[in-house]
Amino acid sequence: MLRAEGIVKTFFKGGANEVRALNNVSLSLAEGEFVTVIGSNGAGKSTFLGAVAGVFPVDQGRIFLNNEDMTAWPEWRRAAGIGRVFQDPAQGTCPGATIEQNLALALKRGQ
Template identity: 65%
Template structure:
């Protein structure tokens, strides 16, 4: 469960560059909600995710995750409750560490780190089993440095690492945007499997309206720091890309003549 109450966030407040990034956001996700988030550039999608993850503190409002009020918690403290996958595949893993070292780092998310071995013998078997699910053959490459993997492989590994310790909430910030279409599709399917299989409460930002409609049980559209649309259940199931675009342009106060081009 995750709850945001009256979240307000400005950037560069008081200067000429002032940006009103989040304008009184109220949001409650229930256990197991898989929410897709769309909105144009600058709508506040990433800001929202960063705010939840603790990348910065909101100017006002409160954030609750599970039973905790995490509003004042720094990023590393919130990590015990949150797993993240970034848009840039290079951000989720450590290139000069091996696959097993990366997984070991992730398997300690939110726990105290001490002088025990970083990679324990008993973990290896588990890592191998987890990696088999990816079907990329990584289970035979535990000692390879992650820097040797492709962007898609690294993002798949990051998805897996995010869920080694079950998070209260999984944040996906356009995590397939930097991948080629085929790989993106694979990672998206993997995401679906993991989120459904482990019943994770998830927020997924996407620029792809089909993905926004096709995945998850709830859809948020952000615009200028506000929640413009919050659809779930039947409403979301019956939604078409056309409906969504209509909302989108209505919000922007403009009509594009070539919608059909964008749809393909």
């Protein structure tokens, strides 16, 4: 189960370009559940997924995987339980590999 509670993320905090990308975002997913995150450009979709995956540390809130608080875990440690699919296949796949080979690589991620 994946659970995010009250996630807040601000970029360039205190600067002229400060942006509150996530403001009190929460989500709960049961094991085997599938969800699609949709929204307009700049809505915070990628930032939220990046926060869950550990790319962006959160300013506030907690992230749990199987009821274990992983908020402070580094990205490499989260990789065993968190996977993402990118819109641009070149960002998340090996272009010279087959679909089967790419899926096999994804399966081994974090092992």
